[in-house]
Amino acid sequence: MPNSKLQAKEIRFMSRPRGGPSPENVAVVTVDLPDLQPGEVLVRNSFFSIDPYMRGRMNEGKSYILPFALGKALDGAAVGQVVQSRDAGFPPSAWVLSFCGWRDYFVAQASQLRVIDATQAPPSAYLGVLGATGLTAWVGLNDVAKIKQNETVFISAAAGAVGSVACQLAKLRGCQVVASAGSAAKVAFLKNQLQVDCAFNYRESDPLRQLEIAAPDGLHVYFDNTAGPQLEAALACMRNHGRIVMCGAISSYNAPAPGPQNLHQVIIRRLRLQGLLVADHLHRMPAFLAEMVPLLRAGKVLHQETVLHGIEKAPGAFISLLQPGDAHIGKLVIQV
Template sequence: MSVTPTSTRQIVLASRPTGAPTSDNFRLETVDLPEPTDGQVLVRNVVMSVDPYMRGRMNDVKSYVAPFAVDAPLEGGAVGEVIASRSADVSVGQHVLHGAGWRDHAVLPAESVTVVDTDRAPASAYLGVLGMPGLTAYVGLTAVAEMRAGDTVFVSGAAGAVGQIAGQVARALGAGRVVGSAGSDDKVARLQEIGYDAGFNYKTAPVRESLREVAPDGIDVYFDNVGGDHLEAAISSLRLHGRVAMCGAISQYNATDPVPGPRNLAQAIGKGLTLRGFIVGQYPQLAAEYRERAAVWLEDGLLQADETFRDGLEGAPQAFMDLLEGANTGKMIVRL
């Protein structure tokens, strides 16, 4: 008979970053682990996610989700194995998706976890292509940008977890041309291997010039993960009634001063552009639809998803810092 642990490790926010996070902003702690009570499960995490949005939660500012608390454990997506259960709905041995990452174990209400099938797909897939990044790409293209067959679609940060999937989903939905930006020549080459028509390294030339080279006739949809010069370039290239799905602005997450908006925003008037920000959690009704379609696309080879792995809870802060510097191709995952 296995013995349930009485303590566990967790990463807490030691202090709020100013600019780019450093290792001093994180602390690894060992804490007591309570036994589950009625309706709860004890989960041993096997993989956890680090995501760009977490940088915003490290600031003490009002946003769409509460900021992380100093000296409290960080949170984020994770998949783990249930090792003890006081719930009739979740059994020992099942794997579950939940929001208590950044720790080795978690005691959670059974209604807050989602059972996933790790025989159908590896646990990490539920943090990437079958999880929040995949749904984000789908929501941004369909509900927000209202992409239509034949559209030319530009995706920034196209080698990241959301960007990789966005380009492939656009192709599966009938886009006429799909182009993307990434931070290295190797990443650009990978984009073309997974279905992008063209891509460019945004570090080697001005984004506006590079975008015009890969999409000389303009674009209809811009899926924005980067903001800044990418958004400005996209506005310049968008055609009449073009649409922008504003998903993220990773180029600005570590900024310490307010960042000016696009200098050419007035073009949105004459072109009749639509710029819409969104949070994936605002579209729960599309989750089942996406999972169903994604399963078919995966089986048909229309959807691939790269993963970049780091090992050990103690390595999670560095994985997060590396993510913000673009060290990942596809989804950054920490194995626990």
């Protein structure tokens, strides 16, 4: 049982990558945990989340969120259980969601934690389909794109954490879903597990040609997780007054890439492109959970995740996640 002499392991950010991150950018470090003060809680993480957006925080400079500080543990969403507590709202063994990052044990202010209901769903689902990931997909389709029944929706990085939820929600709304991913296994997952209407491997075929075949009448909505050539292809296939949810740009996280040559299609087709950061939409969490929890419990939404075991796996998994053709399907989490 941990006490004041407890040690914790954390993954510490040591240097800012140029281009793709590499193992030398981080270090696994053992630290002493402090004694609990009033209002503090000791948590043992069970799972933490590996997310593409973290690449942006590795860069210096002003952004929507502070850059990762050098010499500190990498932040990120995690779920775990209370071990010791000096706050009445967080009794021992309660499951909590936190954003204190890539650690096994940590001490936090109670205000940094949120209790989750592990009787409703597996705890790791609160990082994925019931967490910020799922909320991103839900808000993007409902509040930003405002999808309607029978519309044709293209989703890139569709086998990823956000994409795999977006595919399922769009299908449940009665949309026709065209999905892309970067490996044959992911395409098979999209077709067989998520039962999208059409899925293609963007690395082995021309996205423009694939979209023309899959959506001969054009796209009402594009849920963009990649930017790059798939955005350019989608712009060429949008219907008039189509909507593009700008959610991710994984094709350019490691290195800046030219923008689409055909951005003038935004004028010609009177498109709306809108940027989405889930942090703006946290007030929608109750409405989101009210819909998602029953869907998940009824088996109408699949909670797809790839679980890797051991905190030391995190850096390699993150590096891989940013590569085209990465093998992880669904939400990527580390089991501590």
